[in-house]
Amino acid sequence: MNKILLIGCGHMGSALLQAWLLQKNIYFYVVDPINYKKINKKKYNKVKAYKSLLDIKDISSIDIVIFAIKPQIIQEVLKEVSFFNFNKKTIFVSIVAGIQMSLFNKFLKKNNQFIRVMPNMPALVNKGMSCLVANKTITTKNKNKINSLFLKVGKTLWLKKEKDINIVTAISGSGPGYIFLLVDAFEKAALKLGLNEKDSKELVYQTFFGSIELLLKNNSSALKLAKNIAVSGGTTEAAFKIFLDKKILHKTFERAISAAYTKSIKLSK
Numbered sequence: 118m119n120k121i122l123l124i125g126c127g128h129m130g131s132a133l134l135q136a137w138l139l140q141k142n143i144y145f146y147v148v149d150p151i152n153y154k155k156i157n158k159k160k161y162n163k164v165k166a167y168k169s170l171l172d173i174k175d176i177s178s179i180d181i182v183i184f185a186i187k188p189q190i191i192q193e194v195l196k197e198v199s200f201f202n203f204n205k206k207t208i209f210v211s212i213v214a215g216i217q218m219s220l221f222n223k224f225l226k227k228n229n230q231f232i233r234v235m236p237n238m239p240a241l242v243n244k245g246m247s248c249l250v251a252n253k254t255i256t257t258k259n260k261n262k263i264n265s266l267f268l269k270v271g272k273t274l275w276l277k278k279e280k281d282i283n284i285v286t287a288i289s290g291s292g293p294g295y296i297f298l299l300v301d302a303f304e305k306a307a308l309k310l311g312l313n314e315k316d317s318k319e320l321v322y323q324t325f326f327g328s329i330e331l332l333l334k335n336n337s338s339a340l341k342l343a344k345n346i347a348v349s350g351g352t353t354e355a356a357f358k359i360f361l362d363k364k365i366l367h368k369t370f371e372r373a374i375s376a377a378y379t380k381s382i383k384l385s386k
């Protein structure tokens with residue numbers, strides 16, 4: 118039986134918890150000062166939620182600690198964590214954006230086993246993308262253990278260097294936000310042409326869903342598939358004249374993603 122302590126159970130923490138609850142042989146402790154009551158009311162048989170770490174009696178028996186709190190309160194939480202005697206073998210995992218391992222090292226015991234993860238929101242439907250980077254102390258067995266946990270919520274990718282977390286934060290971490298914004302723009306354009314809300318949604322969602330499925334099953338690149346649809350003199354080509362004029366779409370993406378990357382670096386300093 119593995120015991121996992123989840124510190125923070127908001128959007129991302131609860132998405133992970135929901136997926137992991139289906140696993141056998143895992144028992145969950147959750148610490149979340151407000152949400153803990155709501156979680157206990159659900160009466161999951163493998164979860165006990167607490168207001169504070171102080172309420173947990175057998176902290177030394179915990180195998181994995183996962184930090185899923187906002188970056189703004191990490192120092193405060195780490196100070197608290199440093200007062201507790203975790204097992205030497207405990208694996209620490211952080212999904213907190215922009216917080217480097219070096220900060221955790223200031224508060225955790227020497228030679229701690231640590232993994233930083235950048236998951237994303239589609240973990241909620243087990244279609245997430247999690248990028249991971251480990252410290253040197255971690256054993257292969259423990260790396261595999263954390264990898265298989267995140268495989269339960271989608272795909273995983275291991276990074277060699279911690280600083281690459283800043284890149285993947287701007288791509289897959291924030292990415293679902295960009296996609297939702299694109300869907301919104303697409304829907305609003307459909308409404309403007311006169312479709313009703315229900316039909317706009319159905320057409321746009323199915324178009325995104327079907328196109329991605331096709332891309333995944335096809336050996337061609339996205340650009341090749343795009344060009345296949347945009348036959349000369351056709352409707353898609355008319356739209357492409359706007360999208361590709363002065364590379365406006367590609368340049369907008371480049372600028373926006375570069376802003377997210379710069380912000381990620383800034384947050385990590």
Ligand SMILES: NC(=O)c1ccc[n+]([C@@H]2O[C@H](COP(=O)([O-])OP(=O)(O)OC[C@H]3O[C@@H](n4cnc5c(N)ncnc54)[C@H](OP(=O)(O)O)[C@@H]3O)[C@@H](O)[C@H]2O)c1
Pocket residue numbers: 124125126127128129130148149150151152185186187188190194212213214215235236237238290
């Ligand atoms: N959301 C994403 O798509 C995403 C993607 C990748 C990584 N992340 C990272 O995941 C982390 C969590 O994000 P989120 O979106 O899940 O944020 P969130 O919804 O705000 O969740 C954080 C949770 O921690 C609780 N909390 C506050 N103080 C606490 C304490 N002292 N001890 C334990 N729990 C405490 C919060 O409670 P209150 O709300 O009552 O304060 C909230 O329930 C962030 O660091 C973020 O960078 C998020």
